Amino acid sequence: MERLIELPQGKLNHVLDKLRWIKSPAEVELMRATCQIGSAAMNATIKESRAVPNEAFISGRLEYEYRRRGAAGSAYVPVVAAGERANTIHYIDGDQDIKPNDCVLVDAGCDLDGYVSDISRSFPVSGTFTDAQKTLYDALNAVHGECLNLVMERRPLKLNELYFFMLRRMAHHFAAAKIFTAGVTTEEALNVCDDLCPHHISHYLGLDVHDTFGVSRSIELPPGVVITVEPGVYIRHGLHQVHHEFHGIGYRIEDDVLITKTGAEVLTVSAVRCSSEIEKLMASTE
Ligand code: GLY
């Protein structure tokens, strides 16, 4: 059969990526709404997760919390990883028993009219972080906060610059919190942090969770683009540069951010993030 039109696949993807990358005002509204539902569902799930016996309780709860707020459901198979399973970045089985002192890493987002949120939080099922869990969590959260500030303030900004900024701030905060063993130099700390967070800090977000994959992370961010900010730390056993008490812990803290003309808007700002806010939410009986 005669072909009526030749579509150069690579070029077409490029055109579509460009269209999807910068959101129209209507798309921005949908991104706000999907992130709002994702945040409310995350909070409601954390609140109900005290002493849950199995990871499946959490993924089931998330789906319920999305749908009752009008979303179509999960945008992707959520990561619900308790204890050391949090160190498996794409752990999606989500069906294992949870121990009373485990933290759970939840990476989940919803789909609203095709637009997706992508949020990660880590919390203790006991409702209270142990000292070591809290030290590491607060250090990562400090890095996360500084990364969000950079996204608000630094122009021009490229995602790859944000990644290197994250590594430097991780090295700083982890050293200050005495997470590294004695003798780890500043230089070595940067290499260790590169090892501790094996994924990028950010990707573009929109109709897909890893949206517009063809758009480089080495170009300046214009207004209208939505990105994630997701530093993580995953400490495997035997890593001699990190004190033993932190071995086996894996955390990721992930928010979704709209780049604006004057700075940035954290679309998932209502999802609890500080360790004290998480503990307060889990203790609440309202
Ligand atoms: N949920 C996948 C990611 O955070 O990149």
Ligand code: MN
């Ligand atoms: Mn993400």
Ligand code: MN
């Ligand atoms: Mn995610």
